[in-house]
Amino acid sequence: MGRPKRRQLGQNFLIDPQVIQRIAALTKLNPPRVLEIGPGRGALTGALLERFDRVLALEVDTGLIPSLEANFEGTALEIRSSDALKEPLDPLLAAEKPWQVAANLPYSVGTAILRRLLPRHDLVTRIVVMLQAEVVERLVAEPSGSGHGLLALERAAFADASVAFDVPPGAFRPQPKVHSIVAVIDLKPPEFSRNELKAAFHLASHGLNRARKTLPNALKPLVDLEQIERSGLDPGARPGTLELADWVRLGSDVAEAGNATE
Ligand code: SAM
Numbered sequence: 509m510g511r512p513k514r515r516q517l518g519q520n521f522l523i524d525p526q527v528i529q530r531i532a533a534l535t536k537l538n539p540p541r542v543l544e545i546g547p548g549r550g551a552l553t554g555a556l557l558e559r560f561d562r563v564l565a566l567e568v569d570t571g572l573i574p575s576l577e578a579n580f581e582g583t584a585l586e587i588r589s590s591d592a593l594k595e596p597l598d599p600l601l602a603a604e605k606p607w608q609v610a611a612n613l614p615y616s617v618g619t620a621i622l623r624r625l626l627p628r629h630d631l632v633t634r635i636v637v638m639l640q641a642e643v644v645e646r647l648v649a650e651p652s653g654s655g656h657g658l659l660a661l662e663r664a665a666f667a668d669a670s671v672a673f674d675v676p677p678g679a680f681r682p683q684p685k686v687h688s689i690v691a692v693i694d695l696k697p698p699e700f701s702r703n704e705l706k707a708a709f710h711l712a713s714h715g716l717n718r719a720r721k722t723l724p725n726a727l728k729p730l731v732d733l734e735q736i737e738r739s740g741l742d743p744g745a746r747p748g749t750l751e752l753a754d755w756v757r758l759g760s761d762v763a764e765a766g767n768a769t770e
Contacts, residue, residue: 517569518614522551524679532556534636534672534692535608543601543632545592545611545621550576556610557583564600564607566590592621601631612638612688619643619659622693626666629695636672637691644671644689652749657716658709664752665705669693700756707759708752715747722746731762738765 522528532555535542541562547553549572556563561584567573568591576587588595601607609632613621618639625632639647642655648669649656663669672690677683698705711730718726724733726747736743739761741754750758 516616517546518616518618519548519569520614520680520682520684521548522612522679523681524675527675527679528552528555530673531610531612531636531638531690532559534690535559535610536634539606539608539633541604542608542610545609546613547576547587548572548612550579552610552612553580553585557585560584562586562604564588566592566595568592593617593624597624597628597631605631606633607631608633609635609637611635615640615643615686622647623659623662626662626693626695627698629666629697632695635667635691635693635695637693638675638688639691640684641674641687641689644691647691647693651751656748657719658713661709661712661752661755663693665698665700667693667695700752704756704760707763708755711759711762712747712750712755715750719746719748723750731758735762735765 528551531552535556537559540560541564542556542560544553544556544563544565547565547567553563553565553576557580563584564586565576566588567576570589573587573589609625611621622637625635646655646657646659647663648671649660670692672692675688675690677685677687700708711727714730715723715726722743723736723741723745724743727736733743736758739758741750741758
């Protein structure tokens with residue numbers, strides 16, 4: 509298997525020392541260990557090593573690992589050649605939990621990696637992540653706000669998130685085409701059960717794919733008008749205006765109605 513192309517790996521390396529220090533400073537001192545995803549050439553890694561005695565880094569590009577090892581020899585850095593989309597999290601993190609995560613993630617994998625981490629409050633307390641601005645806007649969006657969709661609902665279920673600061677393309681080499689945003693994500697135990705969330709996300713992903721329609725049309729054929737009214741939702745509302753708790757209630761009501769007719 510050849511090395512994946514650099515462009516696919518989103519290799520825009522940070523070169524602005526102020527941005528690097530500001531990202532590192534958003535990690536807390538406790539828990540005293542951090543997982544870095546995609547250390548690249550180690551720009552952020554060095555700043556993390558100044559704050560933590562335990563830094564574990566996952567890098568998928570094997571070509572970058574020898575120089576990382578050489579540059580950080582004798583430090584507390586442990587580097588693993590690994591794909592953060594696939595690496596099983598429990599064997600990696602459970603023995604020393606909890607962790608913080610710090611990452612400058614490429615667009616190609618950023619959302620998927622975040623989705624893996626969001627439900628893992630048992631392993632991770634805080635994620636400090638830089639992503640393409642548009643992804644962070646979708647992550648922190650509130651109902652009715654622009655960009656509100658499934659990612660925001662997943663975040664609402666598992667975490668509190670806030671925008672820390674914007675990073676212009678000039679902070680990277682090579683420069684990306686888009687602006688980035690650093691976000692702080694604090695994971696929390698979910699208020700709803702796994703089954704409730706599964707049903708809620710199933711309905712929400714169906715409805716939000718038809719976001720311009722009103723609820724009864726957007727949710728066809730999964731939910732009918734009577735059910736929407738019985739769940740106390742406005743049939744004239746659009747899917748993007750519903751909060752997580754609305755989707756959970758609707759999902760539970762639909763499941764209950766299904767059980768009653770079985
Ligand atoms: N942290 C460095 C910095 O800020 O300069 C590099 C950031 S660069 C945007 C993203 C890094 O993530 C690259 O080193 C890339 O090889 C790595 N990467 C991409 N996909 C990955 C994956 N699935 N698992 C682990 N690392 C990955």
